[in-house]
Amino acid sequence: MAIEAWNDPNARPMVELRGLSKRFGDVTAVDGVDLKVFAGELFAILGASGSGKTTLLRMLAGFESPSAGQLLIDGVDMTRVPPYERPVNMMFQSYALFPHMSVAQNVAYGLKKEGVGKAEIADRVARILDQVKMGHLSGRKPAALSGGERQRVALARALVKRPKLLLLDEPLAALDRKLREHTQFELMNLQDELGITFMVVTHDQEEAMTLSSRIAVMNHGRFEQIGTPEAVYEYPGNRFVADFVGSINQLEATVNRVDADRVLLECASAGCEMEVVSDAAPAPGSDCWVAVRPEKILISKAPPETGRVAVKGVVHDLGYFGNLSIYRVELPTGHMMKVSAQNRQRSATKTLEWDDEVYLSWEVGSAVLLTD
Amino acid sequence: MRQRATGLLTVAAFGYAFLYLPIVSVMVYSFNDSRLVTLWGGFSLRWYRALLENEAVLSAAVLSVQIALASATVATLMGTLVGLGLHRLGRFRGRTLLTGMITAPLVMPEIITGISLLFLFISLGEWIGWPTTRGATTISIAHITFSMAYVAVIVRARLAGMDESLEDAAMDLGGRPLQVFIDVTVPTIAPAMISGWLLAFTLSLDDVVIASFVSGPGATTLPMLIFSKVKLGVTPDINALATVIILLVSAGVIAAAWIGRRTPAGGSG
Numbered sequence: 141m142a143i144e145a146w147n148d149p150n151a152r153p154m155v156e157l158r159g160l161s162k163r164f165g166d167v168t169a170v171d172g173v174d175l176k177v178f179a180g181e182l183f184a185i186l187g188a189s190g191s192g193k194t195t196l197l198r199m200l201a202g203f204e205s206p207s208a209g210q211l212l213i214d215g216v217d218m219t220r221v222p223p224y225e226r227p228v229n230m231m232f233q234s235y236a237l238f239p240h241m242s243v244a245q246n247v248a249y250g251l252k253k254e255g256v257g258k259a260e261i262a263d264r265v266a267r268i269l270d271q272v273k274m275g276h277l278s279g280r281k282p283a284a285l286s287g288g289e290r291q292r293v294a295l296a297r298a299l300v301k302r303p304k305l306l307l308l309d310e311p312l313a314a315l316d317r318k319l320r321e322h323t324q325f326e327l328m329n330l331q332d333e334l335g336i337t338f339m340v341v342t343h344d345q346e347e348a349m350t351l352s353s354r355i356a357v358m359n360h361g362r363f364e365q366i367g368t369p370e371a372v373y374e375y376p377g378n379r380f381v382a383d384f385v386g387s388i389n390q391l392e393a394t395v396n397r398v399d400a401d402r403v404l405l406e407c408a409s410a411g412c413e414m415e416v417v418s419d420a421a422p423a424p425g426s427d428c429w430v431a432v433r434p435e436k437i438l439i440s441k442a443p444p445e446t447g448r449v450a451v452k453g454v455v456h457d458l459g460y461f462g463n464l465s466i467y468r469v470e471l472p473t474g475h476m477m478k479v480s481a482q483n484r485q486r487s488a489t490k491t492l493e494w495d496d497e498v499y500l501s502w503e504v505g506s507a508v509l510l511t512d
Numbered sequence: 513m514r515q516r517a518t519g520l521l522t523v524a525a526f527g528y529a530f531l532y533l534p535i536v537s538v539m540v541y542s543f544n545d546s547r548l549v550t551l552w553g554g555f556s557l558r559w560y561r562a563l564l565e566n567e568a569v570l571s572a573a574v575l576s577v578q579i580a581l582a583s584a585t586v587a588t589l590m591g592t593l594v595g596l597g598l599h600r601l602g603r604f605r606g607r608t609l610l611t612g613m614i615t616a617p618l619v620m621p622e623i624i625t626g627i628s629l630l631f632l633f634i635s636l637g638e639w640i641g642w643p644t645t646r647g648a649t650t651i652s653i654a655h656i657t658f659s660m661a662y663v664a665v666i667v668r669a670r671l672a673g674m675d676e677s678l679e680d681a682a683m684d685l686g687g688r689p690l691q692v693f694i695d696v697t698v699p700t701i702a703p704a705m706i707s708g709w710l711l712a713f714t715l716s717l718d719d720v721v722i723a724s725f726v727s728g729p730g731a732t733t734l735p736m737l738i739f740s741k742v743k744l745g746v747t748p749d750i751n752a753l754a755t756v757i758i759l760l761v762s763a764g765v766i767a768a769a770w771i772g773r774r775t776p777a778g779g780s781g
Binding site: 201202203222223224228229230232233234236237238239240249250253254297298301 | 675677678680681682683684685686687688691695696699700
């Protein structure tokens with residue numbers, strides 16, 4: 141997207157949720173969420189199972205009726221509109237291809253129900269199947285297709301209706317690793333080409349990070365944080381997000397002094413004083429956490445240059461992953477720190493061994509201060 | 513190793529012989545030229561010819577097929593609705609009880625089903641004046657009551673194996689609930705309905721106990737006729753008749769099993 145619509149106060153959202161809730165008996169699956177998704181976005185809802193993301197998706201599609209709140213699509217209230225009258229289509233996790241219909245019949249189904257003329261159906265089906273590179277298999281039954289091929293058909297079947305919003309339920313979950321990477325980029329290209337708003341539901345943070353323009357991290361039926369992948373990863377809003385998206389070290393600390401955006405802390409986990417950059421301006425004496433991503437930490441035998449936050453420790457464990465090495469370093473307090481280092485030089489891989497005394501250091505601005 | 517295999521084969525052969533020798537002997541002796549059932553007098557088709565000329569047998573056969581057709585069709589429709597209902601209602605208190613109750617007629621002794629239905633028809637006759645006489649209609653109703661349980665069980669099993677999101681997908685693509693049912697649900701459960709129908713058909717064709725209870729004057733099904741004839745002594749034409757029925761019934765059962773297996777339920781296979 142050329143301009144970031146979510147930063148433009150006058151932009152009209154394609155999808156708008158206003159205090160949307162869903163309760164099943166005494167269980168609140170979705171708890172009063174507000175959200176604006178803009179035209180052409182590839183928006184990901186990221187959450188663990190039981191976070192309410194699937195219920196939210198089913199409400200968007202119209203399979204579940206909200207207990208409270210409002211759901212607008214392109215400015216029209218869709219809260220009580222049945223699924224077959226919504227300008228929304230979905231690609232199911234199981235793909236849900238009709239087993240008794242051929243690929244072409246599967247794709248044509250939605251157009252038939254819409255009452256589109258025969259010639260136009262044939263034309264549109266052929267075009268979309270070509271677009272997902274499935275034209276040569278249009279006569280096959282779903283049972284005779286591979287997983288990746290089924291996914292393309294499912295995608296074509298949803299897209300051929302030209303929905304205003306396409307919902308994707310764990311789109312890459314059923315594919316093997318090689319195919320995932322490939323499909324991921326194809327999805328992004330297709331989305332770019334068609335300009336349809338995509339909403340993806342996933343439990344896989346890697347999938348969410350690479351696919352989407354923005355991510356909403358969901359937990360216990362609420363959004364913990366909504367932002368671009370970079371914002372969510374680099375500036376997690378709370379401990380849950382920090383921990384759920386990627387890997388992170390969290391150090392317990394108490395605020396000593398606040399000096400503009402510089403916060404001086406007494407870090408209990410590391411057993412020393414520490415400086416962090418933050419706009420949060422926490423009250424002196426309050427508890428907080430310092431969060432540092434493993435790749436932001438430099439591991440060295442020699443003392444680091446001044447100006448960096450540094451702690452001492454002992455290598456407890458190391459794992460070699462080819463392109464990078466993961467170290468688990470024990471601080472004098474017993475706290476374990478995870479550090480990852482790129483193996484830029486072949487010789488570099490063997491310079492550190494078990495029980496080596498090392499310095500861990502990071503730039504003041506690389507750590508994040510979390511207050512809850 | 514080899515010895516063990518031979519031993520197993522012998523046991524298996526013995527078991528199958530036990531199961532099928534009586535049936536095979538009936539079939540073989542149906543081609544017996546002799547008037548005596550137990551004495552082989554050469555190959556002949558005379559008992560089949562005699563069968564075709566026997567008015568009583570032919571009309572009983574026609575009645576049996578009519579009842580089987582009617583009861584299988586109604587039982588399939590009703591059993592399908594029951595299976596759908598049990599599947600759709602989801603989880604609720606008493607679901608296990610209801611599900612168990614639908615399978616009860618499968619294990620209920622036929623004689624009890626027969627007696628209870630006879631009582632029902634007599635009582636109904638007294639209360640609402642229907643049925644005035646017992647015959648083909650009451651037999652059909654009786655057959656529907658027990659064979660629809662079979663259909664319900666088969667359809668429910670098929671639905672349990674169906675990908676739930678198929679119906680969601682059809683609705684998502686613009687299908688209204690009734691269209692979704694016709695476009696997606698029915699094709700998915702069709703194999704179960706067909707095998708259920710075939711099973712109901714053969715069950716009805718087989719039944720002698722229940723039919724004997726709920727039948728009336730003038731309505732004699734083929735199994736009833738055979739049973740009454742055998743009481744007077746086994747004649748070779750019974751062998752011929754039995755052979756025809758065996759072939760019909762096994763064709764039905766094999767077709768039911770084949771259709772059930774050939775088409776896998778569920779989403780993307």
